[in-house]
Amino acid sequence: MRRALVALTWLWIVFIGSALAPREALAEPGREGVLVVGLTGKYPPFSYFDERGELAGFDVDFARALCTEMRLRCELVATEWDSLVAALLTDKIDAVVGSMAITEERSRAVRFSVPYYESGARLYVRPGARDSGTRGFTVGVTLGTTFERVARERFPEAEVRIYKGDTDVLQDLATGRLDGMITDELVGAYMAHERGAVVEPVGARLLEERMGIPVKPGRDELLAEIDRAVGALRSSGVQRALLEKHLHVGGASAGAGERPGLWRSAAPLLLRGLGATLFICVTGIGLGIALSLLLAWGALSKGFVARPTALLVDFVRSTPFMIQLFALYFGPPSLGLSLSAEAAGITAIAVHSAAYLAEVVKTAYRAVPDGQRLAARALGLSAWQSLRHVVGPQMLPIATVPCLNTVVAMIKDSAVVSVIGIYELTLQTQRIISASFRPIELYAVAAGLYFLLTFPLLVAGRRLEQRWRARGLLHG
Amino acid sequence: MAEPRRSRRAGELVLEVRALRVMRGGRAILDGLDLGVQRGEPFAIAGPSGSGKTTLLFAVAGLSRPDGGTIEVGGVSLEGLAPRERAERVGIVFQDYQLFPHLTALENACLAPRLHGLEGYEARVLELFEALGLSELAHRAPHELSGGQKQRVAIARTLALRPEVVLFDEPSAALDPQTTDELATRLRGLSHETQVIVVSHDLPFLERCCTRGLRLEGGRIAASGTVADVTRSA
Structure with missing residues (x-):
């Protein structure tokens, strides 16, 4: 029994090691010779994950060309759209090449480069949709985009629904949950052409947009260098060529080419995601268990630490995990301390699970x-x-089953760390979906993989419970 | 059973309590209690509930800290003794036995002597099990034992440390009449081994197993002498 356990532990370590080895490194911004560029990876054809799981699109290629022009090594970081500015201000990234429109509001927080392309927003509707002027017309936009405001101003009768990215909006449009969406006209043209999305543009341009590259205020040298490089890429024709390649501007076709089968390309990515989920959970919850014993001891002690410890545990238990995660990821830089996404994710899991486990131990x-x-x-x-x-x-028989339940809940909640760009199972699944548009199969597989991780724990808990009950160590 | 560790002469003062004071919530439960127990037959401490019996018992067993006074066992003050040394002078058998449910009967009795590093404890415990009729039950879990069997395991567990005094808290409370009779005989038998002190409000039982004793009322000694004197005046 013990030998089998040791063998299993080694297998576990080897599996995690191999699964994590080829992970994308998160670069430290401000490092010599490196430009860390943030984008979403969820905005095809500007940035998305292709069938091989690599970042691709106009913004991706433009960012790489920009780095070459600036003689810097390019490191790309995919982060949720609504976290990009926070990442910029906390020095997680140097610049955003993410189709961010230059607006007065954003200019108050960040400094924009000269525009690197121009476009406009349009309304797209599915066939059979309600009229856009009528009450009950539903329109989808991405959170924090300029389209969101346009939607509210131009379609006051409509119900505006907010999404994390255009990929999600398209999904709901396809299932008929939405009547229309507002997005960039270049994106709309791409969707119709490349993805065969059944949407049609309606009406004229809703607004003209100029896309800039924002940097943190005060980084004037960097901004001047980006301005120069953008100018050079525009005048040399590189920018035009990239637009044609990705958006069929001027009639050029990207040519989808031979696409490998979905599962052949998805399987390694899903396994890598599974490995990352395992790694952050085992490490985070492992630390959490150690921390929980300390917290339980503090809370049970009769000394002065009891009250603060109990308060800390209650605080962690009564605030959302996602906010704790954001606080750990974006908070420390203001104190001069920077945590990588992985470190922040593992710490958040450790703290969150420790609070619940401490309660069980107590x-x-x-x-x-x-x-x-x-x-x-x-x-x-x-x-x-x-x-x-x-x-x-x-205590062991009393605590084990509730502890396992907490661990299972934490493994499921670990999906949340995808929002700060950790490529665990959920984010890997989403990035494959953003390229393949096959959400049902992929989410089902992801659910199956989570089940594989958690189900054995539930079964083990039940077995132990039965055994202890038979030995008279558990009642009720 | 095994021979006593120290020379034990009948008649010498084995337990001496002087000016014992225990406060609870600003009220004195025991206020300047004096008592002495001479080595010999089982000694009874009787009294209605709330008379301070259990408080006295816990103070003597070292499970609560008195607010004043001294407790000596075999002429040695319990104050300042390490837990292990105290346990080797005074043992207690709880009313509800408090066997450790995750250990077998034998493991229950071996745990403390093993942790204290007492030499030859296995042989001692096996002897005790033999004498208490527990040999067949040694590997049973506590939840597989009857009340009387549990009590005998608890006695073995306490005696394994060879204490000079063993306190019994309401030992007849949960037993049927036949087992109660056996217990009375057994407690008398233990007198060769250790000083038995029985704390109980069950007067007929005290009459059966003890010869001397005292009665507590309101934290004071209301009567003392032969057990007949003590119970008659109640």
Whole structure:
């Protein structure tokens, strides 16, 4: 039994090691010779993950050309759209080449380069949609885009629904949940041409947009250098060529070419995602268990630490995991301390699981009758001996099943760390979907993989519970 | 059973409590209690509930800290003794036995002597199990034992440390009449081994197993002498 456990542990470590080895490195911004560029990877054809799971699109190619022009090494970081500006201001990235329109509002927070392309927003509707002027017309836009405001201003009767990215909007448009969407006209043309999306443009341009490359205020040298490089790429024709390649501007066709089968390209990515999920969960929850013992001890102690510890545990338990994650990722830089996405994700999981586990440990400790502690004392056992030989072994059956339930919940909640760009199972799944547009199969597979991780824990919990019940160590 | 660790002469003062004071919530439960127990037959401490019996018991067993006074066992003050040393002078058998549910009967009795590093404890525990009729039950879990069997395991567990005094808290409370009779005989038998002190409000039981004793009322000694004197005046 013990030998099998050791073998299993090694297998686990090897599996995690191999799964994590080829992970994308998150670069440190401001490093010599490197430009860390942020984009979403969810805005085809400007940025998306192709069938091989690589970042592709106009913004991606333009960012690479920009780096070459600036004689810098390019490192691309895919982050949710609504986190891009936060990432910029906390020095997680140097610049955003992410089709960000230059607006007055954004210019208050960041400094924009000269425009690197111009476009306009249009309304696209599906066949059989309600009229855009009528009440109940539903229109989808991406959170935090200029399209969101346009939608509210131009279609006051419409119900505006907010999404994380155009890929998600398209999905709901295809299933008929939405009547229309507002997006960039270059994107719309691409969708109709390349993806065979059944949408039609309606009416004229809703607004003219100029896309700039924002940097953190105060980085004037960097901004001047980006301005120069953008100018050079435009005048040399590189920008035009990239637009033609990706958006069929001027009639050129990108040519989809031979696409490998969905599963052949998706499987390694999903496994890599599974490995990353395993890694962050095992590490995070492992740390969480250690931390929970400390917290439980603090909360149970009669000293002055009891109250602050209990308050800390309650605070963590009553705030959303995602906000804790954002706080850990974006908060420390203002204190001069920077956590990588992985470190922030693991820390958030450790802290969050520790709070719940501490509560379980505390409850288990209190569930052991006081008489048992008295009996241990009467036999002359020290406090440590009493905990180690009398109280601890009785806490184990009480705590194990609730602990396993907490661990299972945490593994599922670990999907949330995808929002800060950790390529775990959920983000890998989403990035394959953004290229393949086959959400149903892929989400089903992802759910199956999560099930594979969590189900054995639930079964183990049930078995242990039965065994302990038979030994009279569990009641009720 | 095994021979006693120290020379134990009948008649010498084995337990001496002087000016014992225990406060609970600003009220004195025991206020300046004096008592002495001479080595010999089981000693009874009787009294209605709320009379301070359990408080006295816990103070003597070292499970609560008195607010004043001294407790000596075999002429040695319990104050300042390490937990292990105290447990080797005073043992207690709880009313609800408090066996450790995750250990077998034998493991229950071996745990403390093993952790204290007492030499030859296995042989000692096996002897005790033999004498208490527990040999067949040694590998049973506590939840597989009857109330009387649990009590005998608890006695073995306490005696394994060879204490000079063993306190029994309401030992007849959860037993049927036949087992109660056996227990009374057994407690008398233990007198060769250790000083038995029985704390109970079950007067007929005290009459069967003890010869001397005292009665507590309102934290004070209301009567003392032969057990007949103590119970008659109640």
